[in-house]
Amino acid sequence: MGYRVAVVGATGNVGREVLNILAERKFPADEVFALASSRSIGKELSYGDKVLKAKDLQHFDFSTVDFAIMSAGGSISKEWGPKIAAAGAIVIDNSSYWRYHSDVPLVVPEVNGDILDRWLADPKRTNIIANPNCSTAQLVVALKPLHDAAKITRVVVSTYQSVSGAGKEGVDELWNQTKGIFVNDSPTPGKFPKQIAFNVIPHIDVFMEDGYTKEEWKVLAETKKMLDPKIKVTCTAVRVPVFVGHSEAVNLEFANPISADEARDILREAPGVSVIDKREAGGYATPVESVGEYDTFVSRIREDTTVENGLVLWVVSDNLRKGAALNTVQIAETLIEKGYKARALAA
Incomplete structure (x- = not known):
C-alpha cells in the first residue's frame, strides 16, 4: 500500500519544489494533495506529469494522510503542526518554529x-520532525564526515545566501531592481533593507542583543543540536544577488590532525556530497552549477596554516532543494526505510 502525502504551502517556492522532488524521486505515494490558503484554492500545480489543484488547508482531513510536509511559515506551523500530528499524520516542518x-x-x-x-519507537513522540535552516543543512552535510574523522572543535562560517531564501518577494525584488538599474530607475528596497541588485547585504533576519542576526544564531544552534553541542560556531550571514544557491566559506579547527588530501578523500565517499576541487580556473563549484542538483558541493579544500589542525572549505548547494524541499522528502524516505507503514484508511 502506497503512502498519502499532503504538501502544505504547495503554491510557494519550496512547496512547488517538494512536489517536483516527490515526482522525480518516485516517492511511493498513492496520492498527493496540494494544500494552501483559501485565496489559492483551485490553483493548478505540477506534480510529475499530473496537475494538482490546490485544496483549502482549513478544511482538509489530515486523518487521511501519512505525511504532511509543511512549508507555509512559522505561524502556520505553530497553529497547524499539533493539529495535524494529533490526527495521526507525521509532520515534517520546514519552518523555524519547531x-x-x-x-x-x-x-x-x-x-x-x-x-x-x-x-x-517512542509511543510518546510528538509526530513532528523539524527541517533545519537552509544554510545549516548544507553545512552539516559537509561537516559530519570530517567531524567523525578528526573531531571538529570550532567552525567559522560566512554564508553567501541567494534571494530565493527570502521567498518569491526576494526573487522579484532582485529581478526588478536589476532591470530598473539598466533604464536608470532608482532601486527601491522593499523585502531587503538595502539595494540587493549589484550589492551584498550583511544582514539576514532580525538583529539580536549580542549583535548577531537570528539567521547567524540559527546556524550556531542547529549545528550544535545535530552534530555536537561542544562545537564552537560563529557565523556571518550575507545576502547576495544570486537567484538560487547558497554558498559558504568555512574555516574548521579539529582536535586531531587531518590533511587536505585526507579530507578530500573522506568527502568523496560521504553521502550527499560531491567534491569538485581542481586547483585551476573553474575547478570549483558555484551557485549556478548547484541549481537543480541534490548534492552539496565542496570545493577549495585546503589547509589553514594559521591554526593547528585547520582546514578551509567552500560549500555550495541549491537552497530550495537540500536546504529545504529535498531534505523534507529525504526525511520521509528515511522513515519508510526504518519501517513506518502507511495507515489503513477507515472504511
Whole structure:
C-alpha cells in the first residue's frame, strides 16, 4: 500500500519544489494533495506529469494522510503542526518554529538520521520532525564526515545566501531592481533593507542583543543540536544577488590532525556530497552549477596554516532543494526505510 502525502504551502517556492522532488524521486505515494490558503484554492500545480489543484488547508482531513510536509511559515506551523500530528499524520516542518523544541528532532538524514529509529519507537513522540535552516543543512552535510574523522572543535562560517531564501518577494525584488538599474530607475528596497541588485547585504533576519542576526544564531544552534553541542560556531550571514544557491566559506579547527588530501578523500565517499576541487580556473563549484542538483558541493579544500589542525572549505548547494524541499522528502524516505507503514484508511 502506497503512502498519502499532503504538501502544505504547495503554491510557494519550496512547496512547488517538494512536489517536483516527490515526482522525480518516485516517492511511493498513492496520492498527493496540494494544500494552501483559501485565496489559492483551485490553483493548478505540477506534480510529475499530473496537475494538482490546490485544496483549502482549513478544511482538509489530515486523518487521511501519512505525511504532511509543511512549508507555509512559522505561524502556520505553530497553529497547524499539533493539529495535524494529533490526527495521526507525521509532520515534517520546514519552518523555524519547531527546530529548537527539545522533544522535536531536527534532522538531516545523512547527518543524524539514526535518531529516527528511537523516535519511531517512542509511543510518546510528538509526530513532528523539524527541517533545519537552509544554510545549516548544507553545512552539516559537509561537516559530519570530517567531524567523525578528526573531531571538529570550532567552525567559522560566512554564508553567501541567494534571494530565493527570502521567498518569491526576494526573487522579484532582485529581478526588478536589476532591470530598473539598466533604464536608470532608482532601486527601491522593499523585502531587503538595502539595494540587493549589484550589492551584498550583511544582514539576514532580525538583529539580536549580542549583535548577531537570528539567521547567524540559527546556524550556531542547529549545528550544535545535530552534530555536537561542544562545537564552537560563529557565523556571518550575507545576502547576495544570486537567484538560487547558497554558498559558504568555512574555516574548521579539529582536535586531531587531518590533511587536505585526507579530507578530500573522506568527502568523496560521504553521502550527499560531491567534491569538485581542481586547483585551476573553474575547478570549483558555484551557485549556478548547484541549481537543480541534490548534492552539496565542496570545493577549495585546503589547509589553514594559521591554526593547528585547520582546514578551509567552500560549500555550495541549491537552497530550495537540500536546504529545504529535498531534505523534507529525504526525511520521509528515511522513515519508510526504518519501517513506518502507511495507515489503513477507515472504511
